[in-house]
Amino acid sequence: MKWCGDHLQLLDQRKLPVQQQYFLCYQVADVIDAIKLMVVRGAPAIGITAAYGAVLAAKQHDTAELLNTLDSLAQARPTAVNLHWAVKRMKKRVIHHQEGQLDECLLAEANEIFQQEIVANQQMAAYGAELIAQSNAPCNILTHCNTGRLATGGSGTALGVICRAYQQGLISQLFVDETRPWLQGSRLTCWELQQADIPFQLNVDGAAAHLIKTEKVSWVIVGADRITANGDVANKIGTYSLAVLARYHQAKLMVVAPLSTCDLSMASGSDIPLEHREATELCYLAERQLAPDNVAVNNPVFDITPAELVDFIVTERGIVANPTAEKLKNLFEACAV
Numbered sequence: 608m609k610w611c612g613d614h615l616q617l618l619d620q621r622k623l624p625v626q627q628q629y630f631l632c633y634q635v636a637d638v639i640d641a642i643k644l645m646v647v648r649g650a651p652a653i654g655i656t657a658a659y660g661a662v663l664a665a666k667q668h669d670t671a672e673l674l675n676t677l678d679s680l681a682q683a684r685p686t687a688v689n690l691h692w693a694v695k696r697m698k699k700r701v702i703h704h705q706e707g708q709l710d711e712c713l714l715a716e717a718n719e720i721f722q723q724e725i726v727a728n729q730q731m732a733a734y735g736a737e738l739i740a741q742s743n744a745p746c747n748i749l750t751h752c753n754t755g756r757l758a759t760g761g762s763g764t765a766l767g768v769i770c771r772a773y774q775q776g777l778i779s780q781l782f783v784d785e786t787r788p789w790l791q792g793s794r795l796t797c798w799e800l801q802q803a804d805i806p807f808q809l810n811v812d813g814a815a816a817h818l819i820k821t822e823k824v825s826w827v828i829v830g831a832d833r834i835t836a837n838g839d840v841a842n843k844i845g846t847y848s849l850a851v852l853a854r855y856h857q858a859k860l861m862v863v864a865p866l867s868t869c870d871l872s873m874a875s876g877s878d879i880p881l882e883h884r885e886a887t888e889l890c891y892l893a894e895r896q897l898a899p900d901n902v903a904v905n906n907p908v909f910d911i912t913p914a915e916l917v918d919f920i921v922t923e924r925g926i927v928a929n930p931t932a933e934k935l936k937n938l939f940e941a942c943a944v
């Protein structure tokens with residue numbers, strides 16, 4: 608994504624990998640659409656995009672309308688807390704704004720959020736690769752969904768760790784779940800890994816159990832959309848299944864997420880709103896009908912992995928092994944966040 612002075616330029620992730628098209632946001636309504644339609648997706652990337660959406664909103668609205676508009680922006684998708692975290696930061700700047708051009712003040716905040724996420728990605732990559740180095744490396748790794756540059760604005764969360772580990776010779780085989788129904792894995796992660804010249808094997812989601820067992824996968828490495836105070840993790844649908852499989856087969860589950868994905872105001876994962884998306888995402892693929900008309904569809908696009916199934920949470924400010932409420936609270940207090 609790129610701020611272009613009077614608009615935000617987004618790479619349209621709905622079109623990848625076959626087309627690289629840009630979606631231009633000249634007003635906050637365009638940003639709300641971009642997030643709802645998943646032109647841009649991925650928890651940190653959604654937060655950064657919303658921050659620039661606030662800059663566009665400030666150019667259009669006076670303060671009272673602006674705050675209401677920012678509340679609408681925060682509703683664009685319910686699960687990734689980064690969206691709400693970023694909007695909250697922008698609203699705070701609006702409320703405390705004293706002098707000067709408000710949109711320029713908000714642009715500075717949006718740029719700071721973007722830069723912080725870029726730096727955080729680098730720090731998480733180092734911590735996560737170190738964890739892998741301390742285990743039985745080189746090893747086999749499986750990842751789910753897309754957690755790279757497209758999802759974060761930086762080098763990635765889970766995929767950032769994986770790329771760093773590959774550069775350090777710590778990976779024997781890398782398995783990428785296609786991640787139905789939106790195919791973030793096959794369409795986006797494969798595209799990013801090819802760009803990075805990192806070898807991998809794409810697999811259907813249903814093959815994960817077989818591969819973890821037969822290929823002796825040591826690490827399942829994923830991102831997150833919201834981590835609650837007790838260490839429960841909301842992430843792409845299918846993550847909970849992988850967590851159960853990892854535990855059963857003695858693989859380790861590493862969740863890689865910046866502090867902006869942590870929501871200590873929420874006690875546990877049962878409180879997280881889990882987004883359900885349209886049936887068409889399941890019943891059609893590139894306009895090809897995959898199911899009969901009028902089938903009943905249940906399409907939750909996130910699930911909750913309980914903290915007891917998480918071996919490590921890797922943040923930019925350190926690693927939490929076997930996460931508990933107390934350990935996460937201590938991490939935040941140590942960061943004075």
Ligand SMILES: CSC[C@H]1O[C@H](OP(=O)(O)O)[C@H](O)[C@@H]1O
Nearest residue numbers: 648649650754758830831842843
């Ligand atoms: C680095 S956060 C990426 C996170 O977001 C994805 O969801 P979506 O593609 O629907 O935005 C998925 O949960 C990833 O783990």
